[in-house]
Amino acid sequence: MATTAPSLFVCLLLCLCCASCLRAHEDQLAAGAGAGGYRVRAVTVDQGGARLRAQLAAVAGGGNVSAAGYGEDVQNLDVYAS
Structure with a gap:
């Protein structure tokens, strides 16, 4: 159990980081289209x-x-x- 918990935690952190980066890219595209x-x-x-x-x-x-x-x-x- 001790070995799976850190890997799940790392996966969760990576997912949150990727979601934040993708959202920032989407906002840049929307700003470019609006300008x-x-x-x-x-x-x-x-x-x-x-x-x-x-x-x-x-x-x-x-x-x-x-x-x-x-x-x-x-x-x-x-x-x-x-």
């Missing part, structure tokens, strides 16, 4: 694959893009392969 970041809403590629068209929606403070009507705060981006 003028973009999220891809739709992507289409033509037959040749040279032209990529993506509609990007600006992510507002809360990140709730679905609340805005279609066409509000939507930017089109055309990317051409070289």
